[in-house]
Amino acid sequence: MFQISSSDQIxxxxxxxxxxxxxxxxxxxxxxxKLENCRATFSALHQLTENVSxxxxxxxxxxxxxxxxxxxxxxxxxxxxxxxxxxxxxIAVGVNMGVYDIDIVNRVMGTQIIMASVRFDYFIEGIxxxxxxxxxxKDMRLLRQKILWLREVDPIVGKIESEKRxxxxxxxxxxxxxxxxx
Numbered sequence: 001m002f003q004i005s006s007s008d009q010i011x012x013x014x015x016x017x018x019x020x021x022x023x024x025x026x027x028x029x030x031x032x033x034k035l036e037n038c039r040a041t042f043s044a045l046h047q048l049t050e051n052v053s054x055x056x057x058x059x060x061x062x063x064x065x066x067x068x069x070x071x072x073x074x075x076x077x078x079x080x081x082x083x084x085x086x087x088x089x090x091i092a093v094g095v096n097m098g099v100y101d102i103d104i105v106n107r108v109m110g111t112q113i114i115m116a117s118v119r120f121d122y123f124i125e126g127i128x129x130x131x132x133x134x135x136x137x138k139d140m141r142l143l144r145q146k147i148l149w150l151r152e153v154d155p156i157v158g159k160i161e162s163e164k165r166x167x168x169x170x171x172x173x174x175x176x177x178x179x180x181x182x
Contacts, residue, residue: 034101041100045091045108081123085137088116092139095146102146110147117144 004012092113094100105113117124117140124137 037099037101038104041094041104042108044094044100045105081120085116085120085124085140088113089137089140092137092143095143096139102143102150105143106147106150110151113140114144114147117141 091100091105091109095102095105117137128134128136
């Protein structure tokens, strides 16, 4: 039979205590980092929203009047749309790089990102063709796919979101601006 001396037992207990403290510290650090990431996300969303809320309002007001096209939009209307899309792209870059928390962005403005990327996809494609590059607003496209995936995984939210998406697709098809999502 294997025997452990009392001094070895004490050393083993101390080693176990140190290991448990290390695990607790690691979990605490991870939770603290997640909390800081969530706070940074809320703060950034608030600041970015303040900076672009007027442009976003003008974009949706003009969209409600008949949409965007390169031929029928004024320079000011195009600049408002580009500013709004740049705002959404900034958020998407932050999420895709891990700076912003995707769960918070999804809950706070996921529908806005999905709808804007679908509504203005033809405009974005026009910019890509005009500039000769597919890199414009690629992070927003990727974030849209991630958000849709997150919402499909959750059976309750997924059902609601698929109903919203079906409604949005019907609305856009009727408006004549439908471009199938990629």
